[in-house]
Amino acid sequence: MVIVVCGPGGVGKGTVVARLVAEDPRLWLSRSWTTRAQRPGEPDDAYTYVDRATFERHVAADGFLEHAEFLGNLYGTPWPDPDGERDVVLEIDVQGAQQVLARVPADQVLFILLEPPSPEVQAERLRGRGDPPEQAEKRIEVAQAELAAGRALGAVRIVNDDLDRTVERVQRLIAERRAGGG
Ligand code: ADP
Ligand code: 5GP
Numbered sequence: 001m002v003i004v005v006c007g008p009g010g011v012g013k014g015t016v017v018a019r020l021v022a023e024d025p026r027l028w029l030s031r032s033w034t035t036r037a038q039r040p041g042e043p044d045d046a047y048t049y050v051d052r053a054t055f056e057r058h059v060a061a062d063g064f065l066e067h068a069e070f071l072g073n074l075y076g077t078p079w080p081d082p083d084g085e086r087d088v089v090l091e092i093d094v095q096g097a098q099q100v101l102a103r104v105p106a107d108q109v110l111f112i113l114l115e116p117p118s119p120e121v122q123a124e125r126l127r128g129r130g131d132p133p134e135q136a137e138k139r140i141e142v143a144q145a146e147l148a149a150g151r152a153l154g155a156v157r158i159v160n161d162d163l164d165r166t167v168e169r170v171q172r173l174i175a176e177r178r179a180g181g182g
Contacts, residue, residue, distance in 0.1 A: 001087040001088070001108055001109070001110060001174075001177055001178070002080075002087070002088045002090060002100060002104050002108060002109050002110070003020075003027070003087055003088065003089045003090070003109075003110045003112070003174065004090050004092060004096075004097050004100055004109060004110070004111045004112065004155075005017055005089065005090065005091045005092075005112050005114065005170075006092065006093065006094050006097050006111070006112070006113050006114070006146070006150050006155060007113055007114030007115060007116075007146070007147075007150070007160070008116060008122060008139060008140075008142070008143035008146050008147065009122075009126060009131075009136075009139030009143070010116070010122045010123070010125040010126035010129065010131070010136070010139060010140075011114045011115065011116045011122060011125070011160055012114060012116075012125065012160040012163065012166070013091045013114055014046075014091065015163065016114060016160065016163070016166055016167055016170065017029065017089055017091050019163070019167045020089065020167065020170060020171065020174075021089060023167075023171070024171070024174070025086075026085075026086050026087060027086060027087055027089050027174075028080070028082035028083070028086035028087065028088050028089065029089045029091075030077050030078070030080050030088055030089065030090050030091075031045065031047065031048055031078075032047050032048070032075055032076060032077055032078075032091075032092065033047065033048045033049075033050055033055060033058065033064075033074075033075070033076045033078065034047045034048070034049060034050070034055075034073055034074065034075045034076075035049075035050060035051060035052050035055050035073045035074045035075075036049075036073035036075070037049070039130070039131070040130060041130060048078075052074065055067075055074045055076065056074075058076070058078075059076070063076075063078060063079065064076040064077055064078060064079070065077045065078070065079050065080065065099075065100065065103065066092065066096040066099035066100050066103070067096070067099075068092075068093055068095035068096045068099070070093050070095070071135075071138050071139070071142070075092070075093065075096070076096075077090055077092060077096065077100075087174070087178075093146065094146050094149040094150045094153065095149075097111060097150070097153060097155070098149075098153060101153060110156070110173060110174065110177050111153065111154065111155045111156065112155060112156050112158060112170060112173065113147070113150035113151065113155035113156065113157050113158070114158055114159075114160045114166070115147060115157055115158065115159045115160065116143070116159075116160065117159055117160070117161045119140060119143065119144075122139075122140060122143060123136065123140055126139060126140070156173060158170065
């Protein structure tokens with residue numbers, strides 16, 4: 001199974017995914033490539049940081065399951081290589097989700113859209129994380145379009161208000177899928 005977690009910047013994707021992976025050894029988190037600069041305080045292993053030429057060579061060599069440009073930077077998922085029988089977790093944008101849905105059979109994809117309780121809460125979380133104001137503004141500007149696109153693609157929508165509750169809801173969806181339902 002491929003679990004795709006989408007949602008606007010600051011909604012809590014990274015936080016939720018980190019909890020999921022820490023609590024379930026049967027999940028395998030994909031590490032994306034990006035041309036974006038590392039944020040202050042961002043762990044070295046959050047992404048594989050590359051320059052644009054390196055990224056483009058990898059695209060030309062068909063090295064990505066999906067890739068997209070988001071706010072001027074390139075992001076891509078290398079072809080997943082989970083060890084063992086683990087389910088793959090992708091934390092990607094909605095353009096990437098669309099490509100995954102086109103490439104992976106629907107019954108093998110669990111597509112989750114995390115939604116902020118409100119744009120104000122999203123802005124607060126971006127500020128709290130220390131995003132520079134102009135970057136935070138851009139992420140807030142594109143948020144409504146991202147949410148609309150995710151909903152149109154049929155994602156399961158979860159409002160990330162209480163973190164524990166969000167994690168539990170996602171875990172329940174994963175369990176249902178593994179059991180052959182949902
Ligand atoms: P994203 O990966 O979607 O850009 P992050 O996971 O970096 O978002 O979260 C942005 C900020 O919001 C972080 O400081 C994180 O600790 C905080 N956060 C995430 N989920 C919640 C939540 N449910 N309630 C309150 N704060 C949250
Ligand atoms: P950020 O710069 O905030 O880390 O990420 C910006 C956006 O790019 C987020 O929506 C994030 O989920 C998305 N993203 C991260 N990695 C990938 C990837 O490999 N592919 C795609 N399509 N989007 C990604």
